[in-house]
Amino acid sequence: MIHAHRHRIPMAASGAAFVLLLGACSHAGAPAAAQVPSVDVAEVVNRQVAERQVYSGRLQAVDRVDIRAQVPGKITKVYFRDGQRVKKGDPLFLIDPRPYQAAADRAAAQLAAARARATFASADYVRAQKLLAGNAISRRDFDDRFNASLSATADVKAAEAALEQAKVDLGYTTIDAPVDGKVSRAERTVGNIVAAGYSSPSLTTLVSISPIYADFDVDERTYLQFLDTAGQREVEVRLGLANETGVTRLGKIASVDNQLENTTGTIRVRASFENTDGALVPGLFARVSVGAAPPHPAVLVDDRAISTDQAKKYVLVVDGNKTAQYREVFLGSLVDGLRVISSGLKPGERIIVDGIQRVHPGEQVQVKVVPMAGENDPVATR
Structure with missing residues (x-):
């Protein structure tokens, strides 16, 4: 009896242990619930844009002009303030005009003398013509008077050109603004002697x-x-x-x-x-x-929703079954902070805008609908 009693206790204990072990194994073998990633999803923006x-x-x-003197001399006046706005024709500098006025007066006097000589030579030539007709003058004397008349006429033209040049030089003593604009500072002030020509120092600059x-x-x-x-x-x-x-x-x-x-x-x-x-x-x-300028309909998305796959650009579109789908897109320009999608997306589609790094194409996702970033931002480019 004692022997039989001792034999049944281990059997009962073994059975209980087996039940516990089986229950533990059954509990450990139950599959864990799959974790579905949560992502932010926004509907693509569809509106008229002027793509830029x-x-x-x-x-x-x-117009940018380096102001230089065209005749040498001493600056006697500066008519502008540094940075002043000027009109075309406004005086900027005055170079002492007295030597050039004297040269113009001298040229005018020389012109008057040349015209007097031409008048006398012309009259003498007319007389020579009459004398030649009466054989009262030699042909050589006639030719001399004819030549003197031509030479006097040429001297008048030369004197006129000299006077014109003197007047031009006198005009250059006043340096005017060639265009409307704004002057820089005066690099040469009153009392300075300036040279003339392209290689001379600039007096100032003027920009329109x-x-x-x-x-x-x-x-x-x-x-x-x-x-x-x-x-x-x-x-x-x-x-x-x-x-x-x-x-x-x-x-x-x-x-x-x-x-x-x-x-x-x-x-x-x-x-x-x-x-x-x-x-x-x-x-x-x-x-x-x-x-x-003419606006056209376009689909726009947040730039951050666009990923790169080697040389391709893509987004993840969430379909009606809440599954992320790979979609290659072609990009346009930025408009009001959003990227124009030239092709690849249609109005009404929804894309993942946050959490894309946690999702693989074809996976189920938990959707949180948010507005497209920048959609309601103030228009900055208009």
Whole structure:
């Protein structure tokens, strides 16, 4: 009896242990619930846009003149203040005119004497003609008087030219502004002796104010899209300075260079802008926006939702089953902070805008609908 009792207890214990072990194994073998990634999803923006490309440019004056003396002499007056705006024809400098006035008076006197000699020679020639007809003068004397008349007439022309040159030199003593614009500082002041000619020191510089040019280089795509047909349809050009958030100044294409630079793949473009307030200063950097004026419908997305797969650009589209689908897209320009999608997306589709790094194409996702970033931002480029 004792032996049989001892035998049943281990069997019962073994059975209980087996049940516990089986339950543990069954619990350990149950599959864990799959974790579905949560992502932010936004519907693509669909609206009318005027697509533009933005480039960095530099402002250039339409007219820039180095003011130099055209006759030597002493500066007796400076008519402008440093940085003053002047009109075409306003006096800038006066070079002592007295020597040139004296030269003009002397040339005038020489002209008067030449005309008197010409009058006498002409009358003497007329008399010689009458004497020759009556055989009262030799042919040689007649020829001498004829030659004297021609020489006197030529002397008059030379004296007239000398007087004209003297008057021109006298006029050069007053240096006027050749164009409307703004002068720099006076490099030579009253009392200085100045030389004449291109190699002489500049007295000041004068730049025109309005209109003003903006020179910039555009890529081949922009040229083919907008500028090669500039004569056939309107091209909108806008400009903004470094301290401005938008590109509010409206201009027009002034010229497009005649060839594309092979090394850079760009072509030089010049646009013209009105500058009546003088805020645009030659030499400043500026942002220049180029695009077609007529708006067209476009799909736009946040740039951060676009990923790169080798040379391709793509987004993850969330379909009706909340599955992420790979979609290659082709990009346009930035408009109001959003990227234009030239092809690859349709209006009404939704894409992942945050959490894309946690998702693989074909996976289920938990969707949190958010607005497209920048969709309601103020329009900065208009």
